[in-house]
Amino acid sequence: MKLSNLDKYVPAKLYKRGVDYFEQNYVKDLREDGPNRWHAIVSGTGDYHVSMLLSKEDAILSSFCTCPFESDSLCKHEVAVCLAIQEHKKEYVPAPVDVLSRLKEMKKAELLEVLEDLLQQQPAVNLYLAEKFSETAEMDEAKARRMIRKSANRASRSGFIEWDRTDQAIEGALEVQDYLDTLDLAQDGERIILLSLIIVHECSKMLEKADD
Template identity: 30%
Template sequence: MKLTNFEQWMDDKILERGLAYLKKGKVLNLTTSDEIHYKALVDGSEVYHVDIYLNDEVVVNAYCDCPYDLNEYCKHKAAVLYALREKKPEKEGVTTIVKPEEKGVRSILLNQTKENLIKIILDVIEEFPDIEKRLMFQFSSDEEEITSAKKLIQEYINRAKHRGFIDWRHLGQALQGAEMTLQKARNKLEMGNSQSAVLLSLTVLSPVVKMLQHSDDSDGSAGGIINWALRLMDEAVIASLDFFSEQDQKKLFEAILKEAQKTLYNDWSDWRYDLLRICTHFLNQKELRKKLEKQLDTLLEKAGTSWNAKYDHKEVKLLQLDIIEKCEGLEAAKQFIYENINISEFRKKAIALEFQLEEYKKVVQLCIEGEAVDKDYRGLVKDWKEYRYKAYEMLGEVEEQTISERTFI
């Protein structure tokens, strides 16, 4: 990516925000000592550090310590790239491109009275009504926040549609409500309110998954939002599971399971399995374990008729194994693994177990059987041969090792 045309690599919304940051003086200072590594401070909701590495006019690398992770480039990086291109210095020891004494918005606001701040906010809201929605959502009560989040997410999605479709240029706009909701969920988690963090994250999923049916997500932004919501839910549950009451655990488990049961995930089964994996954190309650096992049995029955039956069968079996490992221990898990040994992931787990137990002859037998079962899958056959080679090596069977080596693909 060249400094002269970096816009081609970024979302229009990111570029618009980055340029606005520069014009408002949010790039507080920009320094370099070698004309390669440029450091900057950007005044946002916090002061963020941005590092840009240039090789002549080529952007080799860019880093920002803000939490944005939907795309490679955030508005802070964009602001610094604009600053670099407009004010790139002559070569010298250390050059300050934007003077540190230039004030950013944050420092200006900190020096205002409460009355002035209220007036400034109300004036801005009058000019930009969208900000009012953001503030009302940000400061909504606990009782209203889920309803407010659903409304906000859908409003942004609907606004971005053109003739019922959202093109890639407007996808960032469509996802703003979801992004705000997840940021609020992150803040809730950091304040110790994990239950709200889970429920807010859960609120994002259905509308964004539905949106995929009528949008161009070629850059993966919508998928990134969904994965962010799932990671946040998982983190929140793990962080606070021991502090949840049994009633709270049941409430969260049933909310997550209900989401996973929705038919809209029939075409997006990976996210359904991610939701069910989060459910496995609640296995300390037998009642909840039974509900999850019943759901997995139902999915296993349906898998026989689905277009991707083999994949669904494998994913359900792996979830069942997860339950057995957590609830019944190693021996029960080992038995289940061997009962499903013709699934390649289970064969690999069995091989790993036998390596741990130093049962190298069993490894060899598992690999030979695997080569026969998966003879039509060259990648898997190669894996089984490599495992067999390692087992021969541990057994010291040089002749067999040599034969195995010759048969590598």
């Protein structure tokens, strides 16, 4: 029995009384004392304490009410609390975590600790970084095109770059531009022109499949 299908297991009369108690706001002081352990007070002819243990899938593992009702079914107070828990879960959905912002706020030691955990738990991260660090610092035409196309492909969905993925799409082009900024115009003028033309060409191709 789960919070979402009480009406299939609780006798209709008891379930209706529980709904009435819930809708009349008889459930007070609802709180989660521990992971999936809930407690509330339900008003009626007296104040009754209801305790409930749920699974991660919101199945009712155990429940208890201080009222004198004796049955294998949930009592009306327990039904009311179940409905209150269900409403609470709908209203208080945890906001998604902005991982990038959180990472930017972390100190170097904390970032290193997270990275060490990733390297141990995710072999793919280890392989990616090994490949990244093995790349030479020199930038040639092939490498510039590869970097720009890689970020464009990563940002595209079904061959289309949506407006909210444009920053991700041009990451490779910005990396190439950052490299160009380190060069000396007098000594590396030809390379600067060549790689700049590649940036323009590849970004023009991105525009063809980008959102208006």
